[in-house]
Structure formats: structure tokens, C-alpha cells
Amino acid sequence: MTAVVEAEGLTKYYGERRGLEDLTLDIRPGEVFGYLGPNGAGKTTTIRLLLDVIRPTRGSVRVLGADSREHGVRSRIGYLPGELVLEGREKARDYLRFLGRIRGGVPSARIEELAERLDADLSVQMRKLSKGNKQKVGLVQAFMHEPEFLILDEPTSGLDPLLQREFLAMVREVRRSGRTVLMSSHVLAEVEQVSDRVGIVREGRLVAVENVAALREKAVRRVEFHFDAPVPPEAFAALPGVRDLKVEGAALSCTIDGRPDALIKAAARFTVVHMVSAEPDLEEIFLTYYSEVS
Amino acid sequence: MITKTLGEYRRALIGWTVGISLFLTMYISIYGSMREDPETLSKQALAKAPGALRDILGGMEDIATATGYLQTVVYQLLVPLMFIVCAMILGNRAIAQPEESGTLELTVTLPIDRKRLVLDRFVGLLIALLTITAITFLVVVGVARSIDLGVGVDRILAAHTGVFLLALFFGTLTLTVGAMTGRKALAMTVVGVWGIAGYMVITVGRNVDAISWLKWVSPFHYYAEGRPLYQGFPLGDYLVLAGAAAVLALTAVLAFDRRDVGV
Numbered sequence: 270m271t272a273v274v275e276a277e278g279l280t281k282y283y284g285e286r287r288g289l290e291d292l293t294l295d296i297r298p299g300e301v302f303g304y305l306g307p308n309g310a311g312k313t314t315t316i317r318l319l320l321d322v323i324r325p326t327r328g329s330v331r332v333l334g335a336d337s338r339e340h341g342v343r344s345r346i347g348y349l350p351g352e353l354v355l356e357g358r359e360k361a362r363d364y365l366r367f368l369g370r371i372r373g374g375v376p377s378a379r380i381e382e383l384a385e386r387l388d389a390d391l392s393v394q395m396r397k398l399s400k401g402n403k404q405k406v407g408l409v410q411a412f413m414h415e416p417e418f419l420i421l422d423e424p425t426s427g428l429d430p431l432l433q434r435e436f437l438a439m440v441r442e443v444r445r446s447g448r449t450v451l452m453s454s455h456v457l458a459e460v461e462q463v464s465d466r467v468g469i470v471r472e473g474r475l476v477a478v479e480n481v482a483a484l485r486e487k488a489v490r491r492v493e494f495h496f497d498a499p500v501p502p503e504a505f506a507a508l509p510g511v512r513d514l515k516v517e518g519a520a521l522s523c524t525i526d527g528r529p530d531a532l533i534k535a536a537a538r539f540t541v542v543h544m545v546s547a548e549p550d551l552e553e554i555f556l557t558y559y560s561e562v563s
Numbered sequence: 564m565i566t567k568t569l570g571e572y573r574r575a576l577i578g579w580t581v582g583i584s585l586f587l588t589m590y591i592s593i594y595g596s597m598r599e600d601p602e603t604l605s606k607q608a609l610a611k612a613p614g615a616l617r618d619i620l621g622g623m624e625d626i627a628t629a630t631g632y633l634q635t636v637v638y639q640l641l642v643p644l645m646f647i648v649c650a651m652i653l654g655n656r657a658i659a660q661p662e663e664s665g666t667l668e669l670t671v672t673l674p675i676d677r678k679r680l681v682l683d684r685f686v687g688l689l690i691a692l693l694t695i696t697a698i699t700f701l702v703v704v705g706v707a708r709s710i711d712l713g714v715g716v717d718r719i720l721a722a723h724t725g726v727f728l729l730a731l732f733f734g735t736l737t738l739t740v741g742a743m744t745g746r747k748a749l750a751m752t753v754v755g756v757w758g759i760a761g762y763m764v765i766t767v768g769r770n771v772d773a774i775s776w777l778k779w780v781s782p783f784h785y786y787a788e789g790r791p792l793y794q795g796f797p798l799g800d801y802l803v804l805a806g807a808a809a810v811l812a813l814t815a816v817l818a819f820d821r822r823d824v825g826v
Contacts, residue, residue: 317668317825320671321671321672322668322671322672322823323823323824323825323826324821324822324823340674340675340676340677341674342674343672343673343674344674346672348669348672350665350669352665353665353669354666354668355666356664356666357571357666358574359570367567368669368673371564372673372674373674410669
């Protein structure tokens with residue numbers, strides 16, 4: 270199957286200023302790709318290159334198998350800009366219908382259904398929409414024509430937590446139907462829940478592409494066990510991946526690197542009354558990537 | 564996209580049409596009462612006007628006649644000026660303004676060819692200017708008839724067509740500078756400088772040898788010097804204006820297709 274995005278040596282300079290340097294990246298069909306980096310790292314530059322809003326200085330990019338210059342392919346793409354501007358006296362509903370027509374037709378019922386789901390009021394003039402409501406209208410237009418490829422630039426900015434959850438559910442539905450998503454963020458927590466892979470961009474360069482499940486497996490996590498009786502510390506000594514071991518009477522705490530398997534098996538020989546395992550802190554892993562580069 | 568463009572123009576278009584129509588109604592009607600009193604527009608009265616003012620208004624020699632009055636008050640400066648400002652505002656709404664505000668970003672990611680986008684915007688501008696021209700033409704004809712002005716409809720049509728072409732030229736110029744650079748203020752500066760200089764060259768500067776040759780690049784030369792209100796359609800001159808607008812539009816289409824948007 271051809272990749273949804275095939276970028277090769279993609280480079281963009283704005284005059285002297287570097288926007289993106291030598292990006293080579295494949296995004297595969299059916300995956301959710303999280304694109305992470307601090308503000309100004311090159312995320313929006315990449316996205317604008319994919320959509321032919323700006324043109325590369327060097328390198329090439331194909332989207333859905335077509336050259337990014339081919340405008341026809343864009344009816345199969347849904348795009349939410351990072352800084353969505355909606356203005357004028359036009360009602361949000363009329364604007365959405367206009368966009369739908371240009372993209373080859375979207376039933377009104379589909380627009381209304383999405384608006385209801387996101388609790389967006391479409392009867393308001395666009396210039397009177399609040400920031401949160403603009404973002405909702407932006408999400409409606411990106412999802413409404415059920416595009417094969419969704420490009421979402423900082424999609425959760427301006428959304429309250431309840432809507433963020435709804436949004437993540439929508440992304441999962443897209444993935445379930447075999448379609449592809451690229452979403453950018455400067456916060457890992459926003460994308461890690463739904464992403465299959467995460468790319469990290471920093472100062473215009475892609476510094477890492479990681480599988481989220483693999484990252485989780487590698488991540489350091491803190492574990493506590495509580496037993497019904499004091500346990501001998503020797504029983505847990507020298508287990509692979511176990512560090513900072515502390516045994517005090519019937520309580521044990523440590524951090525584990527990678528799989529918890531050996532520790533679980535060692536603990537299983539005693540009676541466990543309670544166990545705590547903190548979610549791995551992927552943010553920390555990413556911060557180490559960030560600092561390695563700088 | 565054309566419908567969409569016209570929708571965006573609607574309010575401005577209605578406003579300008581009403582404004583220009585009111586101006587025309589008032590000033591043409593006044594002539595009806597002024598001709599009753601020959602003193603007002605007599606040579607002696609006009610002699611008091613400063614020479615430079617008379618130059619700017621195209622000489623004002625025959626302002627006492629109906630045609631002269633219509634030429635001086637309506638077609639010489641004020642109505643073309645209003646049309647040009649209107650065309651400039653609409654021309655900027657095509658590319659530069661949405662680009663500066665940020666709404667153009669989503670538009671260019673739609674499955675429309677960039678060339679087609681600019682072309683549709685241009686056609687929208689053309690239709691908008693045709694509409695305002697047609698309505699204000701009917702206003703002039705109507706008021707002229709009601710006060711029995713005595714200027715032929717064909718001559719009014721010839722003069723009004725010139726206003727349309729002049730507005731189309733400057734509107735397209737605005738659109739083109741916007742399509743090339745995405746900058747609204749720059750487009751207005753270019754139109755302002757070209758417009759004012761162009762007008763000066765054929766009025767106060769017409770007898771200054773050093774600059775009089777510049778009239779060949781002044782749109783006003785092709786607009787006014789064929790004296791359409793007196794002599795009917797100056798076909799060649801009007802073709803130059805229309806051709807220049809077409810060349811500008813083509814430049815806009817090609818330039819916008821090549822560049823980055825919104826940087």
C-alpha cells in the first residue's frame with residue numbers, strides 16, 4: 270500500500286530563516302501520527318507544505334499518492350489550520366455548506382450531526398463566534414466530508430476537557446474506519462492517547478519517530494506492592510530491570526525499566542493485598558529527546 | 564467561488580451604489596435650478612476660481628452648458644474617484660485582505676486550482692463593477708430625463724462605460740498587486756500613486772513637456788482624452804483600458820499560482 274505522506278528531503282527556508290530542514294517521513298495508511306514539537310519548531314511549516322499552501326525550497330512530498338501540487342487530491346483531505354480565522358457576517362452553517370459543495374458535496378444532515386456532537390452553534394455569524402466555537406466549526410469542516418486523510422494542526426487548543434474527549438473519540442472512529450490522521454501538538458499528553466506513532470520535530474528537524482506502544486514498554490514506571498506479611502528483601506534482589514528497590518516490612522517500592530514481568534513473578538510467591546503502578550511518564554522521555562538535541 | 568465572492572461583496576456594493584446614486588441625483592438635479600440663474604455659472608463667476616482648481620477639474624470652460632456641467636461635476640473627477648476607491652476596496656478583498664486576516668489559508672487548501680481561484684475572484688470583481696455601473700447609469704439617465712438635461716443617452720453610455728473601464732483597471736491592479744504580494748497596504752499605495760500621478764499628468768501637467776509623455780501610461784488619458792461625453796465612444800482608448808485590465812488579471816493568475824501563501 271502506498272504511504273499517505275511520502276516526504277523526501279523536504280526543506281523550506283523563508284529567506285534566510287529556516288522553517289524545515291531535510292524532512293524524510295512516511296505516514297502509513299490507517300495510522301494516527303502525532304507530530305510533536307515546541308512552538309516554532311516546524312510543525313505548521315510541514316503541514317503547509319503537505320497542503321501546497323507554501324512550496325518547498327528543496328525536496329518533494331507526495332500526499333495520497335499524488336504530487337502535493339495537484340489540487341484534485343485535496344477533496345480527500347480534511348484540514349484544520351493551527352490558527353483558524355473565521356470572520357464576516359456569513360453564518361457558520363452557510364460557510365460549512367459552501368466548503369462542503371467545493372469538496373464534492375456534504376449532506377446537511379452530516380453537518381448538523383457533527384455540530385450537535387460538538388455542541389457547536391451554527392446559526393451565529395462567524396465574526397461573533399467565540400474562540401472555542403470557532404475551533405468547533407473548524408473541526409466540523411475538517412471531519413464532515415469523511416476525508417481519507419485528516420491533517421489537524423493543534424486541534425485541541427481552545428476546547429474544554431469534555432470536548433477534547435469527544436474529539437479524541439472522533440479521531441479513534443476515523444482510525445477504526447481505516448483512515449489516516451496527522452495531528453500536531455506541543456504537548457505529548459494530547460496526542461499519546463490516540464497516536465500509533467509520534468514524530469518529534471525540533472528546530473526544523475525531525476529528531477525521532479517512535480512507536481507509542483514501544484515507548485510505553487520502554488518507559489520507566491514506579492511500582493508499589495503491599496503484602497499481607499513482611500517479605501525478605503533478598504527475594505527481590507537482582508531482578509532484571511528493577512531499580513531503587515526499597516523493602517520495608519510488608520511494603521515494597523521500586524522503579525522498573527521495561528517489562529514488569531520478572532518483578533510480578535517474584536511478587537507472586539507472596540500474598541499481594543494491594544498494588545500500585547503509575548502510568549509511565551512519556552513526557553519525560555520526550556524531554557530527554559528535546560534536551561539531547563539542544 | 565464567483566457566487567461566494569459576490570456574496571462577500573454584497574454589502575459594500577450596495578453601500579457604494581446607493582452613495583454614488585445619491586451623489587449623482589443631487590448634483591445633476593442642482594443643474595436644473597442653476598441654469599435658471601445664468602449668473603452662477605457665468606464666465607465672470609468662474610474666473611474667481613483659482614487656476615489650479617480649474618485645471619484639476621479639466622478646464623471648466625463650458626460648465627454653463629449641460630454637457631460641460633455633467634463632464635466637470637460628474638465624469639471629470641468625482642465619480643471616477645468614487646468608482647476607483649470602491650474598485651480598490653473590492654479588489655483588495657479578493658486576495659490580499661483574506662490573506663492578511665488568515666482566512667485565505669483554508670481557501671487555498673480546498674480542491675480548487677489556484678489559477679481558477681484568482682480568475683473567479685476577478686470575474687466576481689468584474690460582475691460587481693458591472694452591476695454598480697449599470698445601476699448608476701440608469702440613475703444618470705433617469706435624473707437627466709427628469710430635468711430635461713438634453714444630453715444624449717448614447718453619450719452618457721459612452722462616458723459611463725469609461726468610468727467602468729477605469730474602475731476595472733484600478734480594481735484589477737489592486738487585485739494583482741494583492742495576488743503578487745499578499746499585501747493590502749502595498750496594493751493601495753500602488754493604486755494611489757498611479758492614480759493621482761496619472762490624473763495630474765493629464766490635467767495640471769499636460770503642458771509640462773518634461774512629464775507630458777507620461778500620459779501614455781496614465782489610465783486617465785485613455786479614459787478622458789477621447790472626450791466620450793462630447794464625441795461618443797473612443798473605441799481605441801477603451802480597448803487599451805480593457806486590454807490593460809486583462810493583462811493585469813493574467814499576471815495575477817500566474818503570480819498567485821507560483822508563490823507561498825500567508826508567510
